[in-house]
Amino acid sequence: MEKNVGGLDRTARLVLGPLLVAVGVAVAAGYLDIGLAGTIGLVVTALILVAGVIFVVTGTTQKCPANQVAGINTHDK
Template sequence: MEKNVGGYDRIARAILGPVLIIVGAAALAGFLTIAAGTLGLVIAGVALVVGAVLATTAITQKCPLNDALGFNTYEGEMKTEAENPVEPRMQ
């Protein structure tokens, strides 16, 4: 699979992923209450898993969901004119 996560998409994933991991782990450990009872545990577990997925996709720059939906925010390496000279047009 080619890289398909970059730019602001990657930045958002890199910030939101660890935040969700911390919130989910804190809720599961009992340091934070999201909701009472089983619902709180489910929400904490979902936050932990979603955070891990976001962090992983930010690190690897590959997202299977983006690939399935046809999204690509990765820009790749920018080539300079010296590396990729422009041919003069013949008139």
């Protein structure tokens, strides 16, 4: 797969990704309350963590399968 993430897209992923991971960990550890309890809160927390990790990985590798499927390329050649 060719690199298809660059510029502002990559910067946003590398800023938002760790932020989402930190929020997810804080919620999971009980330091932050998102106002959702039980199973719904657990699912939302997991989604926040997964989204953060995906942003970090795609920003770091500069390869995003979703961008490839959609035909989006923000990487400068």
